[in-house]
Structure formats: C-alpha cells, structure tokens
Amino acid sequence: MKRLRDKLIADLTETRPLSEQVVRTLMDRCELRSDEVGPFLSEQVPKEDDAVLDTALSPMYTPQLADRARYVEDRERLTITPAVLGVIIEDLAAANLTASYLYEEDTIHMPLPEVVIDRWVRLLHLEVRLPERVAQAVEATVPAECLAEAKALCGHTAWRGEGREDILLAFLTGFARTGHFLVDKFEYLTGLVHTYRPTDVRHFSQQLEALIKSYHEESNEHFFDAHLKEAYGHGGGTTNPVKDSYGNVRKRQMALATQLQGDLAEFFATVSP
Secondary structure (H helix, E strand, C coil): HHHHHHHHHHHCCCEECCCCHHHHHHHHHHCCHHHHHHHHHHHHHHHHCCHHHHHHHHHHHHHHHHHHHHCCCHHHHCCCCCCHHHHHHHHHHHCCEEEEECCCCCEEECCHHHHHHHHHHHHCCCCCCHHHHHHHHHHHHCCCCHHHHHHHHHCCCHHHCCCCCHHHHHHHHHHHCCCCCCCCHHHHHHHHHHCCCCCCHHHHHHHHHHHHHHHCCCCCCCHHHHHHHHHHHHCCCCCEEEEEEEHHHHHHHHHHHHHHHHHHHHHHHHHCC
C-alpha cells in the first residue's frame, strides 16, 4: 500500500502548467483578475467552496487513459474496497499536500484541497476488479504492449451496466478473429457504449449501424455524436481529435465505427448456427 500511496502523492503534487482553461474558469467563477489568480490559489483556496474548486481544477485532476493504465498493476496487486478507498483519500487529505503550478513565469504553491484529491483517486477506478472471464479474454486477445490500456478501459463505468459484459466479450472475440485490436478503437468503443447505453449485443449492433449511416448521410455533426464527444471524446486517448480538423475527426470516427462493425460481424460468425 505504501507504493500506491507514494505514487498517488507524486501525481497529485507534480508541478504542472496552470492551463488557460483553469485560469479562465477561476477568473469567471471567483471574479478575479489575471494577476489575482496566483495569490488566490496560494492563500484563498482553503476558504473556497468545494464545488467551485472541483469545477475549476477538474481539467488538471481528471485521470486520462494513460494515467489509469499506470495504476492497473496496483489495482490487480491490491484489494481496494470502497471503504479502503475512502481511507486512502482521508489519509492523503490529512497529509497537507501542496500542488505546484507554473503560471506567468512564476511557480504557484497551493494547499491541495480534499475535493481535488477525491476526484483524482476515485476516477482511477482502483477498486475495480475485472470479472474473471473478461480478464482472461483481454489477456488472450490484446497485444502485451496494449494490455494496461485495455484493462484500464475494461474498468470504465461504461462496462458495468446490464448486458455490457456480453458486449465487451463479443468485441474481444471479434478482435481475436480479425487481429485488428487498436487502443484508440477500443477507447472509441467504450465511449460509444458509455453514451448509447446498449442493453445487449444485437441492440448495440443496431446502434452502430445507425451511427455509421449517419456518418454517411449527414454533412453536419450528428446529434448523438455531439453527445459522445461531450461525454467522452475529450479524454486523453492515444489520439487527440481536438487537434485535428473536424473533417479528419469525422473520417477517423467513421473508420473506427466501420471496423467495429466488422469486428462484431466476426463475433456473430462464431455464434451463428
């Protein structure tokens, strides 16, 4: 447990740039001028409302896929129940941690509020234990160099609903038959499931078909795709669609969706009489 604690502390206290998004949110929500941001973080944070801090600082303390993948080994090595998770958060909050930010040629030191610690630790999904058949399927299907990312994605809340485990196993079967596993495709799949909430494999197959049709038919952004990007697509996968033109994003998404349809067809081939 000490190794996990040290890793969490290192991540939480790592010196990082204060992003423009965070600065703008602080200036707007707390009515600050740009030259007041530094003193506010250094001196006023302990007095500020948790909801405001969580909203403002969340872009810097929401674990991305690479972060979650780094903790897969800890998740598998330790048994972390929700109660243990609460104890970890309380312990870190009591440690009086200090965050450091680079801002306008200065380094700002800020007492790290518990709400930020809580966000980082809980969103790592340390308490998740993959079902045995899912763990076995992932290890049998996914290339070794992608295994941590795949296991991190399998621990996402998207796969915890009714019928979702069958959908996950269907795609792992399809990946095994096609040999076309890609981390960004699996991340995109997880985002689709998170957004569309399918109830079973055939339901998701219908949703996927409708999505691909929308990619072909519409020149403007599809309503459901907009919700997908809002809910999941800005997360830090192996690709960063925000940096691409919208046309390239659409092409990539359509290619991934089409590949997923092919992977699912390979699964249906194994269960058809």
